Amino acid sequence: MFDSVEKLPTWHKDAECQRHYDPDLWWYDYPLPSQPDERAETILRVSVALEYCSACPVRKECLAEGLKTDNLHAGSIWGGMLFSDRRRMLGKRANDRYYNERWLKAGLNRLSRRRNSGV
Numbered sequence: 001m002f003d004s005v006e007k008l009p010t011w012h013k014d015a016e017c018q019r020h021y022d023p024d025l026w027w028y029d030y031p032l033p034s035q036p037d038e039r040a041e042t043i044l045r046v047s048v049a050l051e052y053c054s055a056c057p058v059r060k061e062c063l064a065e066g067l068k069t070d071n072l073h074a075g076s077i078w079g080g081m082l083f084s085d086r087r088r089m090l091g092k093r094a095n096d097r098y099y100n101e102r103w104l105k106a107g108l109n110r111l112s113r114r115r116n117s118g119v
């Protein structure tokens with residue numbers, strides 16, 4: 001998330017993602033994978049990251065950081081939000097990257113429905 005240790009904000013020490021053994025979960029592939037099995041893995045990894053975000057005590061602070069232009073990277077999760085969600089919050093128009101993310105959101109929704117139905 002941050003380029004160097006010197007730039008870390010104080011809230012960073014309480015971030016759930018910093019305690020996780022695989023901090024790369026909070027970055028997903030761009031360009032997006034074209035192979036179905038790779039896509040499925042990306043959807044699963046992003047869903048795990050979003051679950052951690054939902055329980056993170058510094059989610060608000062993280063989202064504020066993730067809305068800064070410098071952190072508006074495609075393929076990054078900040079404050080429990082994907083790139084396209086953060087763009088939308090900022091009132092930015094959809095672009096190609098936004099459209100590319102639709103399959104990811106559709107996959108996350110399918111996964112969530114499956115989990116909720118206990119399948």
Ligand code: SF4
Nearest residue numbers: 015017053056062079
């Ligand atoms: S909200 Fe998510 S990305 Fe942000 S610090 Fe917490 S776990 Fe990390």
